Amino acid sequence: MAADQEPPVAQGSPAELGQLRERIDAIDLKLGELISERAACAQQVADVKKAAGGAALYYRPEREAQVLRNVMAHNHGPLDDEEMARLFREIMSACLALEQPVKVAFLGPEGTFTQQAALKHFGHAAVSVPMSAIDEVFREVEAGAVNYGVVPVENSTEGVVNHTLDNFMDSNLKICGEVELRIHQHLLVSGVTNTDSITRIYSHSQSLAQCRKWLDGHYPHADRVAVNSNSEAAKRIKGEWNAAAIAGEMAADLYGLEVLAEKIEDQPDNSTRFLIIGTQEVPPSGQDKSSIVVAMKNQPGALHDLLRPFHEHNVDLTRVETRPSSSGTWNYVFFIDFSGHIDDEPVRAALRAVGERASDLKVLGSYPKAVL
Numbered sequence: 001m002a003a004d005q006e007p008p009v010a011q012g013s014p015a016e017l018g019q020l021r022e023r024i025d026a027i028d029l030k031l032g033e034l035i036s037e038r039a040a041c042a043q044q045v046a047d048v049k050k051a052a053g054g055a056a057l058y059y060r061p062e063r064e065a066q067v068l069r070n071v072m073a074h075n076h077g078p079l080d081d082e083e084m085a086r087l088f089r090e091i092m093s094a095c096l097a098l099e100q101p102v103k104v105a106f107l108g109p110e111g112t113f114t115q116q117a118a119l120k121h122f123g124h125a126a127v128s129v130p131m132s133a134i135d136e137v138f139r140e141v142e143a144g145a146v147n148y149g150v151v152p153v154e155n156s157t158e159g160v161v162n163h164t165l166d167n168f169m170d171s172n173l174k175i176c177g178e179v180e181l182r183i184h185q186h187l188l189v190s191g192v193t194n195t196d197s198i199t200r201i202y203s204h205s206q207s208l209a210q211c212r213k214w215l216d217g218h219y220p221h222a223d224r225v226a227v228n229s230n231s232e233a234a235k236r237i238k239g240e241w242n243a244a245a246i247a248g249e250m251a252a253d254l255y256g257l258e259v260l261a262e263k264i265e266d267q268p269d270n271s272t273r274f275l276i277i278g279t280q281e282v283p284p285s286g287q288d289k290s291s292i293v294v295a296m297k298n299q300p301g302a303l304h305d306l307l308r309p310f311h312e313h314n315v316d317l318t319r320v321e322t323r324p325s326s327s328g329t330w331n332y333v334f335f336i337d338f339s340g341h342i343d344d345e346p347v348r349a350a351l352r353a354v355g356e357r358a359s360d361l362k363v364l365g366s367y368p369k370a371v372l
Contacts, residue, residue: 046099062285065368093123111231111251175365177276202233203246309353
């Protein structure tokens, strides 16, 4: 061995670990510098928007969707695509807060899956404001008290949330985005719970329904008490020795509860879709979805006439829901989701044809398809 050559480092030795840690420290310094550089650039973007005058839109749903898709497309591991995108979501959230913190109303109270969806979409730098009802979320956004709202619209097990659809019929708000959230339900207990004597289980009615088979098998004789939210259920059991709650991990952490049984939902792929509502129209992002509400006259073939233009113009329908009319003028009201943006020519052609057949047609919004 040459005199100036270092001896080889044994694999797994303290010296090798020390070298790897030094490398990680150097990478961390570079990451910190790059994140600070990105944040400074975001501040410059805010300055340019302010100088341009008018009502500046600091949060751009289509731009964020494009950035996250690009991150996932260029990811080569070992972190998976979604994990990498979540890291960038938080960086983007923190940078946006330097421009202007986003204020978001959600169906509360704190600890609900809707708050979890809001934080998943906007990041933890956003200011989340709990509301006690879906119509209050709509009112807060309409009044300008918050920038956006987050409301549930459908669950893969229990179906559509009709209250959300009904609010769109009388609102001028636009759908600006969507969030898909895997729903894992846990059986929670508090420090005072006697786990051998549980006779009452609290949860939201949908959560109780999503765990029906598990409850039949494990607690067939326990009373199932429906409350306004899973968070309310979590709070209630703090003072009841014979009660448990069904809620998510966020509620467990918030209220200091223990998970007695995890992932008790009957369907392992149980998920809920949430909508982001706001006042802005969103430009195309490249991978978009649109939502409309259509009123049709009560006559034979009405549904066929409504759906045919989408087939003729090769527009892919993703959801069709029927709601009773709130007015005597409309007999059928259809909520329709489809792939594509309102600015796409095939979509324009299909909607022109639908408009000729419908009593009324209202575009609820075009928005990026859920990335995370």
